[in-house]
Amino acid sequence: MDIWNYLEYAAWALSAVIAAIMIMDMIKIDTTYDNELLTSSREGELELTQERHELDDVL
């Protein structure tokens, strides 16, 4: 066993921890918030509020 073997175990452990944190957070969010709210994003919202695709001289 040298430092590289320990690094291999550390990488396995860190991977497992990160995967667990990410999945647990996802489950928490999915069970806390309404799916309709989570999927409420719409394309082009900025254009609707700030950058209308209009040219003064055309429209």
Added chain:
Amino acid sequence: MSNVSATAAPERLGLLRVLGPAHVWALGVGIVLVGEYMGWNFSVGKGGMIAGLVACWVAGLLYTCVAMIDSEVTSTVAAAGGQYAQAKHIVGPLMAFNVGLFLVMAYTMLEAANAITIGFLLDTVAGMLGHSGLNQKPFIILTILALAWLNYRGVLASLSFNLVITAFAFAAIIVLFLSVQFGASAVPLDFSAVTNEPLPYGWLGIVAALHFGLWYYLGIEGTCQAAEEVRSPARSLPFGTMAGIMTLVIAATLTWYVCSGLIPWEYLGSAGTPLFDAARVTGNSGLMVLLFIGTVFATTASANGCINDASRAWFSMGRDHYLPEWFGAVHPRFRTPYRSIVFLVPIALIFALGAPLDQVITFSILSGLLGYTFMTFNMVMFRKKWPLGTIKRGYVHPWHPLPALILLVLCAATYFAVFLGYGTQLIAMLCFYIIASLWFHFWRYRFVKRGDQFTMPWPRPQGY
């Protein structure tokens, strides 16, 4: 499922608009710069030094056209999904579905290739330090998961991280060039092969080299995926993209110059890490450390940018119901497409752990190439449907339709080059996209709410 927090949260969740032009630059260059550190040099192996340089500049021209076209269209279609959103608005749903798949496949496979490379680099270091037979798998998995987690937590942190490590990797190339120019190398630059063996495999060698010339710039079009998260898309996207392609042309030329001058072309053509190998040839330990860190940073930045881009494309397709709507969710706190990010992790792991590197890279290049081909007629249709003066553009590219035509010709030449080396993969890839298109047309499209996909307040196109 409860609604406890729905009332406290805003009525509608969207991706967070926090990015500036520097982040756009970091996303585009970050994905690509790894191509300077490895992969491009196979073009030298295919056709010699001159062919390598021609491939570098011809591919540079191809990608300059890509950057110009993308800058104009994306500064108008400022939506996550980039070219997918462009295709949806300009061409139609079936094209959009295909472009979305091109993007997800290209970026996910590139991410897998980067993770494999990090495993290989660590194995090399372990070998140099006396440890043989390093198990690369835990490091490959950790790379993908850690970067996915960073992306999950927020786009600002993720792309700020990319900005720092990409800038470092670019600076490392500049430092190597300057050091070699000012005598820090124990071995002088030698370009005698340019005159002695200009084209060892003839003109066909130049065509064959084109395939790997793409490596210098593959992925710069990824800047478009940030469209929905930049504060000012009309300004930041063209600025970040054009600055990105200029950076890459400089980095590519310097890379070819230093590596070709220090390493004989026969060895350079098959080197695993050409810039690091060039630093080793100089005999300067400081340069060796710098270029090794640069290689690791460039690879990490590429994987990080790929996770960002693949998840945005997948999220956009889910939001439009081209895929299950479940994927179109935004995290209420981090404001990221968290379900798409998590879903793509096992896909990347399957490619990283189960497929050979060259096959993964080839499928990534082919998906990218199909996307570039789409851009040519997309641009022509965009100018035809919304001529100048009928819609607000953040950037207008010059000499239309010349860049689109040049791009089309160069794409055709590259298809031929790919066919020479990887004809089976090219045909397999096309079959995959044809089957996916049939599935979308005959089954999936029934779930798409026709009006909901087009929420941009655009003027009606000419002729409609």
